[in-house]
Amino acid sequence: MDFNENLLSILTWLPILGGVAVLALGDGGDAGTARAGQMRVLALAVSLLTLLFSVVLYAGFDGATAAMQFVERAPWIEALSAEYYLGVDGISAPLILLTAFITPLVVIAGWDGIKSRPAQYFAAFLILEGLMIGVFCALDALLFYVFWEAMLVPMFLIIGVWGGERRIYATLKFFLYTFLGSVLMLVAFVYLYLKTGDFDFFSFMGVPLTLTEQQLIFIAFLLAFAVKVPMWPVHTWLPDAHVEAPTGGSVILAAIMLKMGGYGFIRLSLPMVPDGSQYFAGLMIALSLIAVAYIGLVALMQKDMKKLIAYSSIAHMGFVTLGFFIIWYMGPGSGPGLGMTGGMVQMVSHGLVSGALFLCVGVLYDRVHSRQIADYGGVANTMPIFAAFMVLFAMANAGLPGTSGFVGEFMVIIASFKANVWFAFVAAMTLILGAAYTLWMVKRVIYGEVANKHVADLKDLTGREFIVLGVLAVAVLLVGVWPAPLVDMMSASVDHLVEQLGQSKLTAGM
């Protein structure tokens, strides 16, 4: 069979419809019923099938071209000239693969840990998966916006229903922050629509704009995307959301949803308002570097493991935005694509590593019901296999060569040195800070004498947990040892974007 005609639709709608089916099947009111068991199998099957289709996508993807592939185009709202317009290139395809890869792991990780309303829990994740893939596929601004906002709903519910004690505060903060940001994005879309007459991304990219227009549109986009990344100083919702979210929610939040911000910058801001982006590049770099240094120091002092990893996420995402915006500070012919590729690799790697770290914390939380570092100590004595995984992922988080965490950081540091010595100086501080906060946590949690009775009673990983962490470990090492396949996927699209950014789209006479 040839699915290529509507592969992207399958990838988007299969998990959503699967989620509805899971919801329809229900769980018989309790996690222990036979119905609930069938429901879980269905949820896993849907997520695995989606993964399979993403492999089809990978197999059919042509890395040599920057053009959109697997394009689907149909009229949607004719009155507005809005279209159902999907397509992928080297920028979006890796993120779709990441989404399809992470979701089954989340389903397995939540297998029997979720006691209340399991059907709704799994359905929420499947629907979320489809919506996220939709965001990465959409090439029509209105369609993009619909997926973008719809995505908030399942996440809002995941934190609000299955979250911790302060979940209501956290979920409201999460929702208001991200919603306020994206409303302005809609305003920008409407403005561009009035200029071009449709919602096609490529029309938006082609239309000439004055510098003022570009600046205003950039700011509108900035609010939407900076909140998602999140960039300093609009980052404080993230630690709260992570702390209160259930493990699966944290994983998806860190692994995929944060990438929406980076994706937004590279898909919308840069090509649609290149001159506006250039105008604000200095500010963006400053904010990125603040994320690396300031947030790195804040992470050091966290007492809650999830908060620590959340802050570490912000610091690592600083490399993404840094990699994207240094391009204007690099001379022509100096390889400006390096930083951009580095930023994109960092997005994928961060998805794997932070997802794995949140799963590790989840493993401990399921057993001890505490996220406080002080409640642990000497876990390696009772959970040696778990400890090995945790140390591996910690090292990846600290950017050790041979793990995926190194690849993006290395590229961005190298590229930022070309832009300005001091950019690289601050960025490279992550070598020290990243190692300090991550390994200090490892020291206090994993090493040492058995700290208390809870730790003494710990049981090592179950088979299910082992599979989840093992799969992630393989991925982290594979990308670290041989990132070429990933980088090759991106390179044509990055080159194209770099070329695009070299051409001003200011209206004549301005």
Place this chain on the structure above:
Amino acid sequence: MQTIHLTIVLAPLLAAIVAGLFGKQIGRAGAHWLTILAVGLSFVLSMVVLKDIYWDGGAVENYSVYTWAVSDGLRMEVGFLIDRLTALMMVVVTFVSFMVHIYTIGYMHDDPGYQRFFSYISLFTFSMLMLVMSNNFLQLFFGWEAVGLVSYLLIGFWFKRESAIFANLKAFLVNRVGDFGFILGIAAIVMFTNSLDYMTVFGAAGDIARQDIAVFGGSPWNAMSVICILLFIGAMGKSAQAPLHVWLPDSMEGPTPISALIHAATMVTAGIFMVARMSPLFELSETALAVVLVIGSITAFFMGLLGIVQNDIKRVVAYSTLSQLGYMTVALGASAYGAAIFHLMTHAFFKALLFLAAGSVIIAMHHEQDIRKMGGIRKYMPITYWTSLVGSLALIGFPGFAGFFSKDALIEAVRHSHWEGQGAVYWIAYLSVLLGVFVTALYSFRMFFLVFHGKERMDEHTRSHIHETPAVVTVPLVLLAIPSAVIGWFTIGPVLFGDFFGPSIFVLPGHDVLAELGAEFHGSAQFLAHSFTAGPAFYLAAAGVLVAWFLYLKRPDLPEAIANRMSGLYTLLDRKYYFDELWINGFAAGGRRLGRFLWTRGDELIIDGVLVNGTANSVGRLAGTLRHLQTGYLYHYAFAMIIALTLFLGWLLWLQ
């Protein structure tokens, strides 16, 4: 040949993976047989490589194994550069590793983490080989950090000990401070050459040296000086040069075999190797060479002094390692790269020997490491005694032993280096290496006498159990003692003064002190005889041994009296010049305080408190105020409507 290279690297890696993942299945014997065979194979094949490239005149091989990634014109590859420098390092690394593997069978005999230990040291061998065999900066950095990782895992091998897990975190972080400089150095290289490949970069060296880079407010610095100093900061971390030396003494918390392998013979010499490998770059920056020279001098002399006041047998050897690494660094700064590598090689043998001998003593003493509680062990442990003597004589540079040739040549090279007549820099370096000889002899024989001679100061129970260690321990000692004794005699001619390194090390004609010395070199015997008349080094070493004998055997009451008389100096040495305080109370605590400040003031108070929740609260308060208007009483609403209507009508009338 390429298959051989790959086998050398991959055999230890595979052994490490199998021993690590399937330790339970293959059992203890399986783990040690597998890893020993793998590293043994690597050693034999490394010998083959050396033979091919030195005796058989094989060509230098430089090739890429696979492409790691390509981005916007920058090729990032994994590949090997096999020249004589590399081949020598490969042999040293695999030989010491081989010995340590065997020794470990005895040393770790009762340890529950037996398989894990073998897995780690095999992984280390792999990482170190990747480092020395690399033909590009990316792989160099990989090996560089990977050996750091294994060092971290092994220092914290006994992870229940608070002191061990403190030491491994400290080691990793201090090394990361060095790597911070290192990666910036690599970034600078890419900026000027857009390449990570050694040969391309070396080819562009002259071009880089003519360029400037704006660092502080546009003031231009020479690009090559910036690059070399940044790279050297990396070497300072890995090779434990002051002030980044603080991690090495603490690393002694790890099991003794790895102190020998990683923290004496191989990993800590990676920095020395790196600078020698980068000689085409360092040669072009006088500034960088001066920095290297001074940092090395400070480390060589001042870290040696600390060895005199240490009482832990392993820490004495650790400070000795710091000091000897300082010697090698001084040689690099003097452009005597060959002398540095030559000392690296002899040092690898005799320092591994000294560590393993110390470990042998520790086993016999039931894991007592305080030399004040030893003494007179000589008669119980003859093999350990004699091999230790060989190691100590080699270390102090006693004429004829390996260390003599390398150290004497090194001192001569510094003395006649191109820095001669350049004022303070020259005298700092020359006096440091010269006086360091006395210090080395003093601390080495202080320890030797306290451990093996004199009164038996251990308790009766321990004394009655002391006996020579088993063959798996003593055989490596003997095998390491042989090169420690004789290798200098045989290799000084060809390696140091012959054309051994050839094009793998580049020296400017005006800097080439080894060539000058080589012109006067007429065989090992003459070199040996010459040492009694050429300079004071031999007499300084003899004086050191004599002083040690006098203070610790003849008049053992004196050291304490001296320490009391000079309590200020003694405290300064005992506190190791307060470097630990600087790093721990200064930088680490400062970082934590800053982190807490940014968190509680920046994030919690200003951003969340004032901006986010402040806005929310303001909206809430406004809503709360407005809510008071909605009382629910009909007459309130009616009253408000009447008032409003009146005002409105009044306004309209007034307008007209």
